[in-house]
Amino acid sequence: MSVIFLRDALLNDLKTLPGTREFHVHVLVSSPRKHSTLFQYARPRCRTYLQDILVLLSEQSTPDSPRILVTVIEACVYNIPATSCAILYVSKVDSTGQASSPSPTATLVKSFLTYHADPATRPVSADHFWIHVFARAQNQYLFPNSADYAGKHPLSDVKLCGWWKRVLTDTAKRLEERIASHSNSNGDIGKALIKLFYVLPGYSQLEAEYSLKHVSTTTSTSSSTSSMSHAHQTSWTYGHPYSQSEIPLACPRDSSDPEGSLRNLGNYIPSFDDDPKSRFLDEIAYTTESGEGIKSPPRKRSRTASAAPKFRSQTQSRTQSNGEGSEKVLVPCVDDDPGAVAGVGGVGGISTIGGADDDAKNDSKKDDPPQGELGKVTPDEFWERMSFRQECVAGAVTGFFTLGMTVLRENNNKEDNDGDGNTPLKSSVSPLAPQPGQVSSKVNKRVITSLMTGVEFSTRERAVRATEIVEGTIRGLCEGISTIPAPIIQASQTRRVSIPSSSEDRKTPERESSSSLLVPLPPRTPPPRREHDGKRVIPDVSPNPFPEPETSLETYNSYIYGSVCVSNPISSSGAQKGGSDGQTGEKTAPHVTVLTARKKKKRAD
Numbered sequence: 001m002s003v004i005f006l007r008d009a010l011l012n013d014l015k016t017l018p019g020t021r022e023f024h025v026h027v028l029v030s031s032p033r034k035h036s037t038l039f040q041y042a043r044p045r046c047r048t049y050l051q052d053i054l055v056l057l058s059e060q061s062t063p064d065s066p067r068i069l070v071t072v073i074e075a076c077v078y079n080i081p082a083t084s085c086a087i088l089y090v091s092k093v094d095s096t097g098q099a100s101s102p103s104p105t106a107t108l109v110k111s112f113l114t115y116h117a118d119p120a121t122r123p124v125s126a127d128h129f130w131i132h133v134f135a136r137a138q139n140q141y142l143f144p145n146s147a148d149y150a151g152k153h154p155l156s157d158v159k160l161c162g163w164w165k166r167v168l169t170d171t172a173k174r175l176e177e178r179i180a181s182h183s184n185s186n187g188d189i190g191k192a193l194i195k196l197f198y199v200l201p202g203y204s205q206l207e208a209e210y211s212l213k214h215v216s217t218t219t220s221t222s223s224s225t226s227s228m229s230h231a232h233q234t235s236w237t238y239g240h241p242y243s244q245s246e247i248p249l250a251c252p253r254d255s256s257d258p259e260g261s262l263r264n265l266g267n268y269i270p271s272f273d274d275d276p277k278s279r280f281l282d283e284i285a286y287t288t289e290s291g292e293g294i295k296s297p298p299r300k301r302s303r304t305a306s307a308a309p310k311f312r313s314q315t316q317s318r319t320q321s322n323g324e325g326s327e328k329v330l331v332p333c334v335d336d337d338p339g340a341v342a343g344v345g346g347v348g349g350i351s352t353i354g355g356a357d358d359d360a361k362n363d364s365k366k367d368d369p370p371q372g373e374l375g376k377v378t379p380d381e382f383w384e385r386m387s388f389r390q391e392c393v394a395g396a397v398t399g400f401f402t403l404g405m406t407v408l409r410e411n412n413n414k415e416d417n418d419g420d421g422n423t424p425l426k427s428s429v430s431p432l433a434p435q436p437g438q439v440s441s442k443v444n445k446r447v448i449t450s451l452m453t454g455v456e457f458s459t460r461e462r463a464v465r466a467t468e469i470v471e472g473t474i475r476g477l478c479e480g481i482s483t484i485p486a487p488i489i490q491a492s493q494t495r496r497v498s499i500p501s502s503s504e505d506r507k508t509p510e511r512e513s514s515s516s517l518l519v520p521l522p523p524r525t526p527p528p529r530r531e532h533d534g535k536r537v538i539p540d541v542s543p544n545p546f547p548e549p550e551t552s553l554e555t556y557n558s559y560i561y562g563s564v565c566v567s568n569p570i571s572s573s574g575a576q577k578g579g580s581d582g583q584t585g586e587k588t589a590p591h592v593t594v595l596t597a598r599k600k601k602k603r604a605d
Contacts, residue, residue: 097152
């Protein structure tokens, strides 16, 4: 079976949109790298590999018109080989509002999610897959000043949560249909088990269902009918996914505690960038019993001090009179605690306890409990307390959406999972091995920096110019053409101006003249992070056996850039659906009912 790349999958779904236009897609997928902060409070620490994904979609209404960026998707894929799980976190989705109707945003996002969740096209070797989305309504995310454009209509907080729920529902339906078709063609896939979870902090289940149901009534009739026909397959659960056991979670459990008696919240909640869950998890991890915040690291005990409590009455002074005077003789004291000195040999002889080192090792293992209050807070309590977080209830509705899926195979027995290698999705390829079409993570950072700082989308003219700059940056980085950095001229010692002796006592130095050359300060590394016990967090600095992928013009044309021409008839239902499903689609004229006022009849006298 031929490999389907993300660019081709997106273009294949975009060509079904109604209207006449041309779409241009840029897909940047970074090579895998080691990541240590997804479950940073887990015990034991799990090895994770991270990939950054950036998708840029531009539209061209006619062959002579310029391109305009309309949608962008920023996401991360985490691979956890220990549990054969993968996590797709959709960080941001934004649109400029300058696309033709219907908006392609919903179609692009559904295609993006389906590509990664479908076992037939999933680029990561994993048996279980999770999708995490945090919905928070804002006027703009990745397109600067796009909120000033008159044609952009950002969704409100409740409508955004309803939009994401519909997108994930449609994604689950497509996954069920695709996996069922794969099972019919070849019987090695099986049946998909898909579970959907959502939480609106501060809302009860009844309130959340009513709010999102009220929003969903504005969708088209065709989509509502389709939702009713698949209601039994795509049922949502109001709550978190960390209490179920049908789909394995991403973080592995401690093998020494199979029953789960030692609870650690860090093994359940993943930490993503710009996510309220991560900030709340950090707060719980650095909360002490006294509630005074982060306490100082405990003082290390010396070797002699550790043995002192066991020999509290080990020595005592005894005075013996011999007629000429008195002298003190130190003898072991076994009167108070005879069992404390187990190795006493001879008169006055003291031997060391042979099990002291073993006890110290056992103490060190016992002294490594879950950090802070992570061992006391359960997942249910965590989500209950999330309802009181300021960023979740500060006047706007936010939503956490999770889709988990696994494939149930008929031949999926213990022997296959124990290492026989018969599981179809398992692979012996290293998780760090780069795939064709992948780029360095530095390329993604350069493109996002260029998108967020150097351009704006407040008007159509500025959006056209911004599109040229961003797309030119991507092509230039692939061709090896980058901006020439400003030369740094080192100031020689002979050209330094000596400060007169009369100004040596000056406290605040004055700014030098513009004629003198100033050398910019080198970048400084922030101080190292430390845990609650004072131990330094040492990142995984083991070298990557694979070199960074080198981009070229061939990589750009074969994997990164692609275009498709669309020429489909526009139906009234399709236009209405596009305006409702897109995040920033063009608004259709609402139906207005004119009420006529009736004059009150006067009574006849």
